[in-house]
Amino acid sequence: MTEPTNVRIPHITVSQPSVNIAAEALEVPTGPSPVRDFLNRRSSGRVVDGIFGSAMFLAAISIFAIVVLIIFTLIHGSQLSIHAFGWKFFVKEIWDPVNGDFGAWTFIYGTVVSSLLALAMAVPLAIGVAVFLTEMCPKPLRTPISFLTELLAAIPSVVYGLWALFILVPIMRDRVGPFLTKTLGWTGFFGGDNFGIGMLTASVILAIMILPIISSITRDVMLAVPQNQREGMLALGATRWEMIRTGVLRNARIGIVGAVILGLGRALGETMAVTMVIGNRPQIVKSLFAPGYTLASVVANEFTEATDDTYVSALVEIGLALFLVTIVVNAIARMLVWAVTRGTPSRAH
Amino acid sequence: MGVGIQVENLNAWYGSNQSLFDISLHIPANHATALIGPSGCGKSTFVRCLNRMHETNPIARATGVVRMGDVDIYKESSPVEIRRRVGMVFQRPNPFPTMSIYDNVASGLKLNGFRNRRVLDEVVERSLRNAALWDEVKDDLKKKSGASLSGGQQQRLCIARALAVDPEVMLMDEPASALDPISTSKIEDLIFQLKSQYTIVIVTHNMQQAARVAEKTGFFLNGHLVEFDQTHKIFTNPHDKRTEDYITGRFG
Amino acid sequence: MNEMQNNAMRPPVRPSRTNAVVRQASDWVVTGLAVLSTFLVVAPLVAILTYLIYRGASSLNWAFFTQVPAPVGESGGGMANSIVGSAVILGLASSMGIPVGIAAGVYLAEYARGKVLGQAVRFTADVLNGVPSIVMGIAIYALIVMQQKHFSAFSGGVALAIMMVPTVTRTTEEMLMTVPNAVREAGYGLGVPKWRTIMSISLRTASPGIITGCMLAFARVAGETAPLMFTAFGNQFWSARLDQPMAALPLQIFVYAISPFDEWHRLAWAGALVLIVLIMVSVTLVRVAASRGIMKGNQ
Numbered sequence: 074m075t076e077p078t079n080v081r082i083p084h085i086t087v088s089q090p091s092v093n094i095a096a097e098a099l100e101v102p103t104g105p106s107p108v109r110d111f112l113n114r115r116s117s118g119r120v121v122d123g124i125f126g127s128a129m130f131l132a133a134i135s136i137f138a139i140v141v142l143i144i145f146t147l148i149h150g151s152q153l154s155i156h157a158f159g160w161k162f163f164v165k166e167i168w169d170p171v172n173g174d175f176g177a178w179t180f181i182y183g184t185v186v187s188s189l190l191a192l193a194m195a196v197p198l199a200i201g202v203a204v205f206l207t208e209m210c211p212k213p214l215r216t217p218i219s220f221l222t223e224l225l226a227a228i229p230s231v232v233y234g235l236w237a238l239f240i241l242v243p244i245m246r247d248r249v250g251p252f253l254t255k256t257l258g259w260t261g262f263f264g265g266d267n268f269g270i271g272m273l274t275a276s277v278i279l280a281i282m283i284l285p286i287i288s289s290i291t292r293d294v295m296l297a298v299p300q301n302q303r304e305g306m307l308a309l310g311a312t313r314w315e316m317i318r319t320g321v322l323r324n325a326r327i328g329i330v331g332a333v334i335l336g337l338g339r340a341l342g343e344t345m346a347v348t349m350v351i352g353n354r355p356q357i358v359k360s361l362f363a364p365g366y367t368l369a370s371v372v373a374n375e376f377t378e379a380t381d382d383t384y385v386s387a388l389v390e391i392g393l394a395l396f397l398v399t400i401v402v403n404a405i406a407r408m409l410v411w412a413v414t415r416g417t418p419s420r421a422h
Numbered sequence: 423m424g425v426g427i428q429v430e431n432l433n434a435w436y437g438s439n440q441s442l443f444d445i446s447l448h449i450p451a452n453h454a455t456a457l458i459g460p461s462g463c464g465k466s467t468f469v470r471c472l473n474r475m476h477e478t479n480p481i482a483r484a485t486g487v488v489r490m491g492d493v494d495i496y497k498e499s500s501p502v503e504i505r506r507r508v509g510m511v512f513q514r515p516n517p518f519p520t521m522s523i524y525d526n527v528a529s530g531l532k533l534n535g536f537r538n539r540r541v542l543d544e545v546v547e548r549s550l551r552n553a554a555l556w557d558e559v560k561d562d563l564k565k566k567s568g569a570s571l572s573g574g575q576q577q578r579l580c581i582a583r584a585l586a587v588d589p590e591v592m593l594m595d596e597p598a599s600a601l602d603p604i605s606t607s608k609i610e611d612l613i614f615q616l617k618s619q620y621t622i623v624i625v626t627h628n629m630q631q632a633a634r635v636a637e638k639t640g641f642f643l644n645g646h647l648v649e650f651d652q653t654h655k656i657f658t659n660p661h662d663k664r665t666e667d668y669i670t671g672r673f674g
Numbered sequence: 675m676n677e678m679q680n681n682a683m684r685p686p687v688r689p690s691r692t693n694a695v696v697r698q699a700s701d702w703v704v705t706g707l708a709v710l711s712t713f714l715v716v717a718p719l720v721a722i723l724t725y726l727i728y729r730g731a732s733s734l735n736w737a738f739f740t741q742v743p744a745p746v747g748e749s750g751g752g753m754a755n756s757i758v759g760s761a762v763i764l765g766l767a768s769s770m771g772i773p774v775g776i777a778a779g780v781y782l783a784e785y786a787r788g789k790v791l792g793q794a795v796r797f798t799a800d801v802l803n804g805v806p807s808i809v810m811g812i813a814i815y816a817l818i819v820m821q822q823k824h825f826s827a828f829s830g831g832v833a834l835a836i837m838m839v840p841t842v843t844r845t846t847e848e849m850l851m852t853v854p855n856a857v858r859e860a861g862y863g864l865g866v867p868k869w870r871t872i873m874s875i876s877l878r879t880a881s882p883g884i885i886t887g888c889m890l891a892f893a894r895v896a897g898e899t900a901p902l903m904f905t906a907f908g909n910q911f912w913s914a915r916l917d918q919p920m921a922a923l924p925l926q927i928f929v930y931a932i933s934p935f936d937e938w939h940r941l942a943w944a945g946a947l948v949l950i951v952l953i954m955v956s957v958t959l960v961r962v963a964a965s966r967g968i969m970k971g972n973q
Contacts, residue, residue, distance in 0.1 A: 201711025229897025342806025
């Protein structure tokens with residue numbers, strides 16, 4: 074180690090800066106500064122900080138509290154029914170308020186059938202719209218059309234139900250119904266009386282209602298596929314559809330499954346519109362024209378009129394089941410979607 | 423009038439990483455002190471310990487004594503009280519985006535409850551004059567937002583904002599590094615003027631800047647204070663070989 | 675083809691003349707299907723809106739907005755009590771749900787960033803968001819209505835407030851995260867206490883986006899019927915009391931729609947039109963705000 078030499082470092086000159094503002098000397102107040110006095114007298118805000126932080130914390134905790142309360146209330150309210158009917162409750166087909174005998178199977182059937190039918194109708198359309206908007210749509214049309222799908226999502230359930238009751242039902246009864254009986258009557262699903270009110274109509278309106286959410290999430294998922302996938306396919310000479318199918322949809326398929334499951338979750342819990350057009354009759358019949366009943370509908374319809382405690386308890390148990398199923402379904406859906414869109418910015422839903 | 427700062431055995435950690443090792447020095451009142459050193463050497467952390475901004479990071483910790491005037495800022499005061507006595511200017515200008523120029527400068531007072539309109543007007547004008555920004559903005563004080571100014575103007579606005587609370591110490595963490603040369607020289611002129619009234623600590627990468635502006639300079643390396651002396655000594659005749667290596671550009 | 679090309683990059687079909695025709699034709703068919711789907715999706719929206727206007731607009735007279743429903747069998751009357759009732763219940767819901775939501779969002783963004791508790795809260799808020807609205811009605815019925823032994827506007831407000839919280843919380847958190855940390859540090863550096871920094875600096879900077887989020891939450895619960903069925907319950911008459919059943923627009927529309935009376939059907943259409951207009955306006959405002967970059971935190 075050599076001693077540091079007495080080096081005059083040429084490139085650094087220790088000199089005074091040119092004082093451009095020499096003309097304006099600093100204005101400094103002489104005497105006691107009112108500002109400093111004021112600030113020195115102010116409290117440090119520690120107490121308020123503590124209260125404020127606690128208040129924010131409480132608000133966040135209240136979300137836990139609410140969910141816990143809801144679950145607890147539902148479980149507590151179902152006790153009577155659980156004790157009376159046990160697990161068989163979910164496979165029993167009897168719903169007899171008069172004699173106090175209850176079973177939820179009819180409603181489970183109705184919910185599942187209407188939801189699956191709705192999915193079958195909505196998913197192809199939703200994916201079609203998503204494909205159109207992300208890959209084919211001319212730029213100027215993109216915003217208006219996507220805005221329209223957002224508006225569709227904003228329509229309240231009761232308005233859908235109103236429209237379905239007075240406009241869709243006659244169409245299903247007078248046009249679609251007879252057409253289906255003629256062409257597909259041999260399957261046995263389209264026979265019997267058709268008054269327009271029943272499982273099929275409910276499925277149709279349900280399909281219209283879940284379409285926006287499936288389409289919107291599918292779009293997000295497709296947009297999350299990196300551009301180089303598309304370009305790679307095109308560079309190999311693929312047609313546009315082939316590029317979409319292999320370059321985009323294949324990569325996005327996990328997310329699309331998530332979108333579909335999210336739509337399913339929405340359909341399972343949908344109440345008002347379905348109640349208005351499904352007929353609200355606790356029965357399981359092969360014909361899709363026949364009235365049916367769903368889990369959400371029976372609660373909406375009969376809760377305020379339930380007279381004895383077991384009746385109410387059975388309905389609460391149905392609510393509990395609905396709650397748990399939707400939580401699980403939504404959680405699965407969100408995980409799938411998150412896995413694909415992780416890291417990409419989301420549009421405001 | 424500014425106050426001196428006495429630092430004794432200051433150690434600082436981010437989580438389990440120690441970033442400052444046993445720093446001791448005295449920052450003289452009403453002088454400018456520069457802190458130089460390569461990136462990541464701890465000079466920013468050191469300065470942030472002087473007004474307890476270091477603590478805003480939840481995993482940060484510091485031990486040692488920092489005495490501002492005759493107050494031990496860690497044991498005898500609260501972070502909020504200290505920060506009202508110490509002004510800070512950051513590397514990137516950060517005016518409040520939703521506030522006008524006037525409100526930005528007055529924010530240190532208004533947000534702490536100061537109401538007297540007349541005094542506020544005076545303070546705002548004086549601070550903007552002292553920051554050499556008054557002439558450029560005096561017609562748009564309440565109309566333009568703080569974020570609508572150019573980079574150099576924004577930084578001077580931040581300086582005005584810091585000056586408005588009449589601090590005893592001004593901490594400047596590379597105040598000109600994000601600015602163009604003309605704005606930089608304006609700010610250096612400013613510092614030269616300010617140091618007669620305030621105690622200034624300036625962190626800088628720019629050794630010429632340190633040489634121009636500061637009476638004393640400290641050289642930091644890897645969290646240690648290698649050398650602390652009169653500026654002209656550091657730059658012409660440093661004691662430590664590491665200082666000499668840094669100054670002559672052998673690293674950093 | 676050598677192994678270095680991965681499967682997705684292999685050309686989908688072997689090139690040949692007939693293949694080329696089939697491929698091109700498939701492309702056109704699919705394009706057509708996509709366009710058709712879009713049309714089929716947009717059509718119901720147009721249909722619904724058109725019918726609402728067609729069936730409802732003619733009933734929107736002064737009486738509609740100022741009178742209560744006429745007795746069964748008589749014509750005339752209006753839905754004034756439902757409109758006012760909805761306003762009251764929504765006002766209640768907003769006054770409870772928005773502050774809690776914003777506070778929870780503040781907690782997530784300013785106190786719990788990166789912490790496990792924050793993630794747990796976020797997850798729970800998502801769960802709460804997915805609760806079917808009818809189940810919410812059951813829960814609030816059991817929690818409040820049963821204890822008080824009567825239906826009330828208050829319980830309806832609580833049910834809707836809870837439904838607003840997750841949306842407001844998430845938006846508030848997202849918007850606060852877009853506030854640059856440098857701005858917060860500027861506040862701390864001036865000796866502004868943390869609570870004041872959050873209120874006057876962070877929240878103020880993020881407020882356009884937060885307000886937009888509140889509007890979104892409001893629009894969502896404005897049309898909700900199911901949670902009110904067992905809480906506010908509805909009311910045929912004027913009522914301003916929070917501890918009594920109260921009419922609400924969506925609820926009334928439902929009751930009228932399933933009734934056998936033509937007169938009530940007419941009112942239902944008009945009410946639906948009013949409801950839709952209110953919601954559409956909110957959603958459009960949100961969209962405009964989003965396109966202006968407000969939701970991204972741009973100033």
